Amino acid sequence: MRFEGQWWPRFPVSLGLPHNGRSEPKQNMTTLPVGTSSVATNPAACEWESFLGRTPLVLDRARTAASLEGKRILVTGAGGWIGSALTRSIAEFAPRQIVLLEAAERNLYEIDAALQQLPCTIEHVPVLGSVSHPALLTEIFRRYLPQIVYHAAAYKHVPLMEQNPFAAIENNAIGTSLLVEAAVNNRTEQLTLLSTDKAVDPVSIMGASKRIAELVVLTRRTQGTLMKAVRLGNVLGSEGSIAPLFLKQLSSGFPVTVTHPDVRRYFLTTADAVSLLLQAAHAETVPGILVPDLGEPLRVEVLARHLMAKANATSTLVFTQLRPGDKMCEALLSARESFVIDPVEERQLRPVKSPCLAPAMMDDVLEQLEQACQERSLDHLFKAVLRAVPEYQPSALVHAAIEETA
Numbered sequence: 001m002r003f004e005g006q007w008w009p010r011f012p013v014s015l016g017l018p019h020n021g022r023s024e025p026k027q028n029m030t031t032l033p034v035g036t037s038s039v040a041t042n043p044a045a046c047e048w049e050s051f052l053g054r055t056p057l058v059l060d061r062a063r064t065a066a067s068l069e070g071k072r073i074l075v076t077g078a079g080g081w082i083g084s085a086l087t088r089s090i091a092e093f094a095p096r097q098i099v100l101l102e103a104a105e106r107n108l109y110e111i112d113a114a115l116q117q118l119p120c121t122i123e124h125v126p127v128l129g130s131v132s133h134p135a136l137l138t139e140i141f142r143r144y145l146p147q148i149v150y151h152a153a154a155y156k157h158v159p160l161m162e163q164n165p166f167a168a169i170e171n172n173a174i175g176t177s178l179l180v181e182a183a184v185n186n187r188t189e190q191l192t193l194l195s196t197d198k199a200v201d202p203v204s205i206m207g208a209s210k211r212i213a214e215l216v217v218l219t220r221r222t223q224g225t226l227m228k229a230v231r232l233g234n235v236l237g238s239e240g241s242i243a244p245l246f247l248k249q250l251s252s253g254f255p256v257t258v259t260h261p262d263v264r265r266y267f268l269t270t271a272d273a274v275s276l277l278l279q280a281a282h283a284e285t286v287p288g289i290l291v292p293d294l295g296e297p298l299r300v301e302v303l304a305r306h307l308m309a310k311a312n313a314t315s316t317l318v319f320t321q322l323r324p325g326d327k328m329c330e331a332l333l334s335a336r337e338s339f340v341i342d343p344v345e346e347r348q349l350r351p352v353k354s355p356c357l358a359p360a361m362m363d364d365v366l367e368q369l370e371q372a373c374q375e376r377s378l379d380h381l382f383k384a385v386l387r388a389v390p391e392y393q394p395s396a397l398v399h400a401a402i403e404e405t406a
Contacts, residue, residue, distance in 0.1 A: 048236045048269045051306045054295060057348055059275040060282070061093075067148075067281040068093040074146035075100060076131050076179065077153030079107025081238040082194060082273055086150055087111055089274045097123045099144050101153065103130040131175035134182075141186040148281055149183055149191040151176060154210065156239055158198070158325040161206040162397050165381060166373050172209035174373070177216045177366050183225050190226035192280045193217050195289070197233050197266055197330040200337075201391050204325030208385050208392040212365075214289060215388060218356035221287045228280050229289045230349065231332060233266025233297075235273045242300060246307050255318040256304045263322070264297035264329040279349055290349040291332050291339075324397035334391070357388060378402045 049056060073090055077083040078100035084107070090098060098115070102108035105128060112126040125144060129136045131153050140146070154172050155161055161168040176193065183191045195214050198207035214229045221227035236243045242265075249256050268276075276292050279285060304317055322328070333339075337354045357365065368384035379402055386392055394402075 048267075051236075051303060052267060052269070052295075052298075056269065057272045057275045057292075059278060063282045064278050065093045067283060068095050068278075070094065070096050071147045072097045072145055073099070074140065074144070074149045076102075076149070076151045077194075078102045079104055079109075079111045080152060082235060082270065082277075083150075083152035084111045084114070085270050086152060086274050086277055088114065089278060090150075091115060091118060091120075091122045091124075094120075095122070097125065097144065099125045099127060099140060099146055101127045101129060101131065101140065103128070103153070130171070131179045132170055134178050137178055137182040141182045141188070145186065146183075147189045149179070149188055150194070150277060151179055151191060152194045152277075154194070154213075155206065156196075158204045158206050159323045161209070162204060162324045162395060165205040165378065165398065166376065168205045168209045169212075169369055169381060169385070170373050172206070173212040173216070174366065174370055176213035180216050180220050180225075180227065184220060184223045188225050190228065190281065190287075191217070192277060193227075193229040194277060195229045195231045197231060197332050198327075199231065200331045200334045201393075202389065203327055203393045203395060205385070205394070205398065206325065208389050211389045211392070212369075212385070214354070215357055215362060216366075218288060218354060219359050219362040226287045228285065228287050230276055230280050231289060231291050231352075232273055232276065233268055233294050233330065233332070236267055236269055238270065238273075243303065243307070246304050250307060250311050250313050250315055253315060255316045256308060257318050257320050258301050258304050259320050259322050259326060260328065261299070261301050261319055262328060263300045263326075265300055266294045266297050266330055266332060267303070268292070268294055276349060285349060286351045289337075289352040289354050291352050292349055294332065297329055324395040336391075362388075378405050 068090060073095050075083055075087050075090070075098060078087050079102035083102070087098060087100065100108060100111055102111070108126050108128055112124070115122055115124045127136075127140060131137065131151070153175065155164075155168055180191060193213055196207070196210050198204060199211035199214055200207075202208040202211055217227040217229045234241050246256055280290060301317070308315060308317070333352065337352050340351045340353045365384055365388045368387070369381065372381035372384055382394060382398065382402060
């Protein structure tokens with residue numbers, strides 16, 4: 001078994017220049033036949049609200065405008081599913097400038113083109129690169145002086161990260177640390193991390209890497225920049241969500257595969273996720289970890305059958321097995337955490353009291369993680385991860401890989 005790390009080009013990554021040109025409009029999404037009906041290949045075409053059984057979150061546009069209008073904003077992972085939706089929404093509130101940091105060229109091209117097509121001119125800067133490049137981050141912050149940072153860049157696919165733990169740690173944990181350091185050094189007003197329920201009592205390296213990212217935010221939140229982490233569930237249609245896989249299986253006429261009939265997840269729409277992230281920038285939103293009220297977790301099987309019914313598909317439903325790093329049911333709060341406000345108070349985002357590391361220990365752990373990645377030592381990597389996240393329970397796949405490379 002090979003555990004691959006992340007490869008970066010040897011040549012320097014140049015910064016983009018702001019522009020407001022126009023490009024050709026994109027073609028509409030097509031549909032593919034499934035039996036006697038069709039199902040949209042774009043997950044956004046599905047009526048998620050009917051599946052969730054709850055009304056969409058309401059965004060306070062006046063407060064959002066007050067927090068974003070005239071601001072210089074940096075969005076990392078700006079071309080991803082959530083990052084691009086967030087960027088489009090930010091553009092509605094007349095920011096002074098949006099810096100788009102994205103590691104995937106195609107994704108960056110698409111969100112750049114989308115902003116060029118807006119009826120109102122929005123100054124934006126497409127930057128091709130990664131949060132794992134400290135020199136690039138230094139240049140971005142010095143040149144563009146972002147006041148608000150939304151950190152959506154992350155590797156999210158659990159089984160894939162189980163086979164690529166170095167990449168997960170380098171991008172999700174160390175990359176977040178580098179971004180936070182750049183924000184603090186340049187007196188950024190606030191930074192919001194897009195976190196995940198998989199960071200709670202993680203059983204995957206992806207979840208553990210995101211928990212370390214949360215710990216970085218918690219440790220650095222007293223250093224001038226307001227640090228916030230919004231812990232989301234499974235965003236329907238996003239990269240890493242199961243919904244696109246179901247839709248692809250339906251559009252191809254293949255069986256729809258669910259890992260287990262009892263698997264449950266917290267689900268929310270992309271619009272809800274964006275609303276929560278925008279709300280995090282409001283002045284009255286306290287720093288630290290923020291958890292939305294997503295109701296009860298829903299069975300993944302119900303989602304599969306919902307999509308099958310919408311498509312009027314004749315596909316069969318097949319149960320496979322839990323994959324390495326999978327949980328039967330996710331949680332938004334661990335046993336070591338608690339809400340810091342009265343639970344009867346109605347809030348879409350509730351602050352959480354969560355254990356964190358001392359700054360010196362956090363620095364030491366990050367140094368150990370960086371050294372383990374440089375040495376390609378799985379044993380040292382997971383020892384450092386467990387030092388930061390003792391509740392992490394590595395999968396059998398990870399244990400086998402450590403023994404194999406010992």
